Structure formats: C-alpha cells, structure tokens
Amino acid sequence: MNLRETVLSAQTSEPEWGRENSTFTDIETLDGVPVKYSLNQQGGTDDFTIAVKAVASEQPERVAELLKQHLNHVLSLTDDLESFYLKFSDKNEPLASTFSKLRGLRLMRGTNLYESLICSILSQNNSALLWNRTARLLMKYYGSCVNFPEGPTQFLFPKPEAIARLSPRELRSNTSMGYRAKPVVQVSRLVVKNELKLEDLSKLRYDKAMELLLELPGVGPKVADCFLLYGAGFLEAAPVDVWIHRIVTHLYFKGRKASRLKTAMFLRKRFGEWAGYAQLYLFDFARREAIGKPSKKRK
DNA sequence: TCCCAGGATCAAG
DNA sequence: CTTGATCATGGG
Numbered sequence: 001m002n003l004r005e006t007v008l009s010a011q012t013s014e015p016e017w018g019r020e021n022s023t024f025t026d027i028e029t030l031d032g033v034p035v036k037y038s039l040n041q042q043g044g045t046d047d048f049t050i051a052v053k054a055v056a057s058e059q060p061e062r063v064a065e066l067l068k069q070h071l072n073h074v075l076s077l078t079d080d081l082e083s084f085y086l087k088f089s090d091k092n093e094p095l096a097s098t099f100s101k102l103r104g105l106r107l108m109r110g111t112n113l114y115e116s117l118i119c120s121i122l123s124q125n126n127s128a129l130l131w132n133r134t135a136r137l138l139m140k141y142y143g144s145c146v147n148f149p150e151g152p153t154q155f156l157f158p159k160p161e162a163i164a165r166l167s168p169r170e171l172r173s174n175t176s177m178g179y180r181a182k183p184v185v186q187v188s189r190l191v192v193k194n195e196l197k198l199e200d201l202s203k204l205r206y207d208k209a210m211e212l213l214l215e216l217p218g219v220g221p222k223v224a225d226c227f228l229l230y231g232a233g234f235l236e237a238a239p240v241d242v243w244i245h246r247i248v249t250h251l252y253f254k255g256r257k258a259s260r261l262k263t264a265m266f267l268r269k270r271f272g273e274w275a276g277y278a279q280l281y282l283f284d285f286a287r288r289e290a291i292g293k294p295s296k297k298r299k
Numbered sequence: 300t301c302c303c304a305g306g307a308t309c310a311a312g
Numbered sequence: 313c314t315t316g317a318t319c320a321t322g323g324g
Contacts, residue, residue, distance in 0.1 A: 012305060120305090127304040130322060178320030183307085220307045241305035259314070260306090283305075303324085312315075 001048050002104030003041035006075065009284050010128040012120055012239070013110030013230030014157070015135040027146065027154050028111060030066040033058055034146040036154065037067060045104035055148050076106040084274050094251040095271075095278055098285040107280060109230055113198035114191060115157045116231025120223045121187065122180055137175040142166075163188035183218025190216070202232045209234070221261060229276045238267035238279040247286035 007017050007024045018025035025038045037054040052071070056063040072078060081104070088095050110116035118138075122131040135157075142158035163171065163185060172181035190196035196216070201209045206228065213224035225239035238244070240260045248263050249255060258266070271278040 010305075121307095123304090124306040125304065125319085126306085126321080127323070130304075134321090172320080176321060179307095179318095180320080218307070222306060226305075239305065242303090243305065261313090287305095301324105304322095306319100308318085310316090 001041065001050070001075070001077065001106065002045050002102070003039060003050065003075075005102060005105045005284070006108055009105060009108070009280065010287075011108045011230055011280070012123050012226045013108060013116045014112070014119060015139070016128075016132050027156070028070060029156060030056075030063060030070055033063055033066075034148075034154075034156070035063055035067060036148050036151075037071075039071075055150075057148075070111065074109055074111060076109060079106060079277075081106065084277055087274065088271070088278070095281060098281045101288075102281050102284055105281065105284060107230070107235075107276060109233060112157060113202070113227075113231050114160055114188075117187065117198065117219075117227050118157075118163075118184055120226040120231070121183055121218045122177060123226065124180065124218070124220075124223055126180075134175050134177045138163075138177075141174045160188040160191040164192040180218060183216075186217045187219075198232075206234050206236055221264060225264065229279075235273050235276045236268055238264055238271070238275040240264045240267070240279075241283075243283055243286045244279060247282050251282075 003024065004022060007019070010016070023038050023040045025036065027034065027036045029035070033056050035054055035056045037052055040051045042049050042051055050071070052067065054063065054067055085096075085099050085103075089099075090096065110119075119131070119135055122134050126134075139155040139157055142162040143155040144158075146154045146156060148154065166185055168181040168185045171185060172178065175181070177184065187196065191198065201212060204212070209228060209232070210221075210224055213219050213227065214221070219227075222239050222241055225237040228234040229237035229239060240248075240263045244267075245260055245263055248266065249257060252266065252270075267279060268275045
C-alpha cells in the first residue's frame, strides 16, 4: 500500500481528503453515525501498518468495526496488486514501466453512489482543483452539518432531496459549477422520483449499466466510466480523459490518433478486469511526467 | 489576453 | 462513426 500516492492521485469518486503532512483525514457516515478519521501509514509499501484515529459520538466499539470494513473497501486493500503487476510485467508492455514508481497505488472507491455520480458530472471539462472546490461548496450549502468535539463544523455530502428542489440557477450561483448545474439537478430529481435506481446499476453487466447511464443528462462515456469504476466498482471500466487519451496515443498507438471511444475499448480489451487499474496507473504516470502535455505556445 | 481543465451535446460531413 | 462549436468557471 502507498497511502500517499493513493489519496493524492486525484481520483474521481468523492472530494479529496484533508491532508496535513502525511496524515489524511475524511468524514463518513457509517450506518448513521458520523465518523471523523485520520490515517497515517507506517512502514514501507510492502510491510506497512495504517494507524487510524477516529472520533464518533456514539457506539465506539461498533464504529471501530464498521470503520475497519469501510477502509478496506475505500482503499481497495483486498485487491491483489501483485497479480496485477505480474500479469503485465512483460518488457514490451509499457504499463510495466509505471510499476516501480507507483507501487502500492490502489483504487479509491466511493461509498455513496449518488455522491460518486454527482462528482463525476462535476468533473467534466473541469480541473480537479475546481470541481473539488465546487463539491465543497455543495456540501457547505446543502449538506447537513456535523460537530465533533474538536475542530470546525463539518458538512456531509447533500442528499438528492436537497438538490432536487433547487433551481439550476440557484445552485449555480452558490457553487459556481457553471452549466453543470442543470444536469446535476435533473439527475437528483430522477433519483428522488426513484426513476433512477443507482443500486440496481451495480448488479448489471458493464455494457448494460453503461447503456443506461448514457441516457442520463450530463453523463457521457467518460463520466459513466468514472461512476462505474470508482463508484460502482466495475474494475473493467477505464475512463478516458485528455490525459489517458494522450498517453495511450503516445505509448500504444505510436502517435496515431484514435477516438476516445476506441481508446476506452482498447483498454478494456487489453487489460480486461484490470482495465480500471491500468487506467489509474497510466493516468498518474502521465500527470506526474506531463507526457504529451502541449507546451505553452509562445508567439 | 489566451489556452486549458479527468467532456457532453448537437449539427453537419 | 467522425469532426467542430458551444457550453460556465477560474488557474496559469
């Protein structure tokens, strides 16, 4: 496990965790009980422990057990990374060159499907910095607040009911999410009216779930794949954004352009059930090396 | 001032 | 099945 790389890899499922030096903090409601927890990795990537400090207002023993399960899920601690590395360790597999630096990088999965979908919509044609800021505003204005013994008042991610009753214009003016306000409200209303059952999507096959997601306003192939991978846990989903498009073109297509849909299909075919992880490693690698990023044009 | 950001949508070729 | 313009918003 590489906690630092995992938390800082700008994955799309929920707003980024708080960070102080090498301690990472998040808040989650576990079976109705709000919990604030801080994580600190001790030891190396291969021989590690994760120290957890948590604050909850009630039922400490039960919360401790729930939190353990929660962290195993969110940090994908049971995914078998070794077999991933082994399966694609061939010398002429470009992905293998990312393993040494990113060893221990794991998928961060969301725990709330609605939150995952909304955050994915917010991320379209947006920077990680900006959509995270927008998500925080969304929480501050429309989420319920929680007070812990120490620290400032915290806000949970809003429930669909709180967003469904807003006008897109009101939502936009408070959160600066721009034109994304309209689909955010529309999707929230579908959820409230029970015309969109996010839990049921997780039970379908990848293709069918994708087909249904593409009917939603504001949801295209990339947003759908983000939701499917980070939210619903479809490990064969490989979201293709500008970074993935660039690096796959560079590493696998010899610079020849291919559409994003073909790029996504290529990833699913080549990496199968590991396509999501391949995407994660290529994404992180591309951003850290800034591969293919257009250099600033100077007249 | 311009281009860009974990794109979606629509029209037109 | 492709490409191009448009859509808010703020960082660099």
